[in-house]
Amino acid sequence: xxxxxxxxxxxxxxxxxxxxxxxxxxxxxxxxxxxxxxxxxxxxxxxxxxxxxxxxxxxxxxxxxxxxxxxxxxxxxxxxx
Amino acid sequence: xxxxxxxxxxxxxxxxxxxxxxxxxxxxxxxxxxxxxxxxxxxxxxxxxxxxxxxxxxxxxxxxxxxxxxxxxxxxxxxxxxxxxxxxxxxxxxxxxxxxxxxxxxxxxxxxxxxxxxxxxxxxxxxxxxxxxxxxxxxxxxxxxxxxxxxxxxxxxxxxxxxxxxxxxxxxxxxxxxxxxxxxxxxxxxxxxxxxxxxxxxxxxxxxxxxxxxxxxxxxxxxxxxxxxxxxxxxxxxxxxxxxxxxxxxxxxxxxxxxxxxxxxxxxxxxxxxxxxxxxxxxxxxxxxxxxxxxxxxxxxxxxxxxxxxxxxxxxxxxxxxxxxxxxxxxxxxxxxxxxxxxxxxxxxxxxxxxxxxxxxxxxxxxxxxxxxxxxxxxxxxxxxxxxxxxxxxxxxxxxxxxxxxxxxxxxxxxxxxxxxxxxxxxxxxxxxxxxxxxxxxxxxxxxxxxxxxxxxxxxxxxxxxxxxxxxxxxxxxxxxxxxxxxxxx
Numbered sequence: 197x198x199x200x201x202x203x204x205x206x207x208x209x210x211x212x213x214x215x216x217x218x219x220x221x222x223x224x225x226x227x228x229x230x231x232x233x234x235x236x237x238x239x240x241x242x243x244x245x246x247x248x249x250x251x252x253x254x255x256x257x258x259x260x261x262x263x264x265x266x267x268x269x270x271x272x273x274x275x276x277x
Numbered sequence: 278x279x280x281x282x283x284x285x286x287x288x289x290x291x292x293x294x295x296x297x298x299x300x301x302x303x304x305x306x307x308x309x310x311x312x313x314x315x316x317x318x319x320x321x322x323x324x325x326x327x328x329x330x331x332x333x334x335x336x337x338x339x340x341x342x343x344x345x346x347x348x349x350x351x352x353x354x355x356x357x358x359x360x361x362x363x364x365x366x367x368x369x370x371x372x373x374x375x376x377x378x379x380x381x382x383x384x385x386x387x388x389x390x391x392x393x394x395x396x397x398x399x400x401x402x403x404x405x406x407x408x409x410x411x412x413x414x415x416x417x418x419x420x421x422x423x424x425x426x427x428x429x430x431x432x433x434x435x436x437x438x439x440x441x442x443x444x445x446x447x448x449x450x451x452x453x454x455x456x457x458x459x460x461x462x463x464x465x466x467x468x469x470x471x472x473x474x475x476x477x478x479x480x481x482x483x484x485x486x487x488x489x490x491x492x493x494x495x496x497x498x499x500x501x502x503x504x505x506x507x508x509x510x511x512x513x514x515x516x517x518x519x520x521x522x523x524x525x526x527x528x529x530x531x532x533x534x535x536x537x538x539x540x541x542x543x544x545x546x547x548x549x550x551x552x553x554x555x556x557x558x559x560x561x562x563x564x565x566x567x568x569x570x571x572x573x574x575x576x577x578x579x580x581x582x583x584x585x586x587x588x589x590x591x592x593x594x595x596x597x598x599x600x601x602x603x604x605x606x607x608x609x610x611x612x613x614x615x616x617x618x619x620x621x622x623x624x625x626x627x628x629x630x631x632x633x634x635x636x637x638x639x640x641x642x643x644x645x646x647x648x649x650x651x652x653x654x655x656x657x658x659x660x661x662x663x664x665x666x667x668x669x670x671x672x673x674x675x676x677x678x679x680x681x682x683x684x685x686x687x688x689x690x691x692x693x694x695x696x697x698x699x700x701x702x703x704x705x706x707x708x709x710x711x712x713x714x715x716x717x718x719x720x721x722x723x724x725x726x727x728x729x730x731x732x733x734x735x736x737x738x739x740x741x742x743x744x745x746x747x748x749x750x751x752x753x754x755x756x757x758x759x760x761x762x763x764x765x766x767x
Binding site: 215218234 | 427430434456458512515530562608609611612616619662663734
């Protein structure tokens with residue numbers, strides 16, 4: 197699985213990747229709600245949430261997904277955040 | 278089980294069922310993962326057709342008399358009632374909430390909403406004022422036009438009723454988008470609306486927020502937007518409305534305080550904790566997710582709540598005995614479990630639950646045990662951020678002043694409750710908390726006839742009350758000179 201997330205990637209596409217929700221929550225950004233997945237790009241969500249360093253957030257997210265690809269079972273229940 | 282819904286749904290535009298231009302999508306039962314139906318996704322052109330149909334309908338709908346609008350609203354309510362069992366089961370299957378809640382709360386409240394606004398519309402009156410003996414001012418309310426409405430997945434039919442009933446009562450036409458997680462009850466409602474309303478008065482477009490939802494926000498044809506959902510998306514709705522220079526009503530997130538004093542009505546109060554955080558699996562914008570308990574009763578109250586939480590039957594939502602059903606989807610489960618882990622790292626202790634349930638035939642669904650986090654500090658993330666699950670954060674307080682300060686230490690202000698037999702204290706605490714709704718000795722009661730909406734980042738506007746009609750209408754002032762004389766300036 198190779199996912200390269202950028203600030204232009206739609207949030208709903210990102211949360212489909214199993215386990216990414218834990219990364220978001222761990223970093224104080226909820227990408228889902230009763231409205232469903234945030235209906236815009238990751239860049240817009242990070243702007244609304246006033247994330248100080250969006251580039252670092254995205255870089256960390258990509259690393260997290262890469263790590264998950266190597267160990268998918270460990271994230272199944274979202275317990276590893 | 279025979280599924281009560283169709284296997285395929287299209288879009289409801291201009292009184293007809295039409296294919297959408299976007300991709301089709303499946304809606305699944307979160308309780309067991311089974312596909313329930315295939316739905317159409319409205320593309321930009323479909324949204325445009327819906328808006329144009331609504332404007333065509335508005336030409337005549339705006340002049341329909343209040344008597345006739347009342348008759349139609351009552352007819353809608355009657356037809357919903359005749360189909361109540363079917364609507365309840367569809368809502369339960371699509372959302373995962375227990376059948377006892379959809380039968381006992383969601384569907385009856387939705388029906389009553391149409392009846393309430395059927396009554397209200399006949400009591401609406403304008404005003405007349407004599408500015409002086411020769412000058413009369415008439416103040417009238419007129420429908421605003423075509424309204425775009427976007428509703429969430431946690432109370433699909435109820436939220437549709439909250440939005441549609443006042444808009445129809447006001448004389449507006451509507452393009453409404455349900456959540457792509459739970460479109461089925463609204464699509465079934467559209468069948469009822471088709472029997473009662475002229476074509477185009479209500480149009481239902483289904484699809485994702487990132488496509489259909491955004492097409493609604495981008496469309497220049499709306500005169501008002503109405504939204505229930507997260508604060509994050511609320512910013513986008515407000516931004517879209519500002520760019521069009523149109524009003525928006527927003528009902529957004531919350532982190533509400535449920536406050537218990539030593540003189541609370543004990544048994545009812547224990548149930549009040551459950552009503553606050555377990556109702557609808559905690560997926561309620563005004564959930565009582567912060568449970569403030571006075572230090573004098575804290576240990577005993579916590580222990581009895583733990584006992585009560587552990588007795589709650591979590592099960593398949595269509596079974597009559599189930600008290601708590603499935604969360605909406607897998608991602609929501611992961612979000613809840615992530616917050617529980619964060620709470621533990623912050624120093625909270627899991628007093629009850631705290632885990633996913635997969636035993637007892639629940640392995641294919643999205644079930645989380647009723648959870649109590651003890652030893653929570655109001656500054657912790659679990660006490661400040663919306664978890665949107667059955668997770669109660671217990672926080673100890675020593676007096677009124679402290680609890681009011683802590684309750685107000687939140688970016689939200691949607692719901693809240695105080696439990697006490699001291700009426701003076703109830704008023705002091707209810708008045709001191711910055712929130713749109715304070716319950717006294719009850720929780721999550723949301724009937725029509727009492728305004729509901731948020732302070733701070735919980736929203737703008739009040740629904741479930743006749744005052745919402747002000748948001749769905751605009752003021753016309755007719756200013757009349759009764760004098761035969763010239764002004765004399767020219």
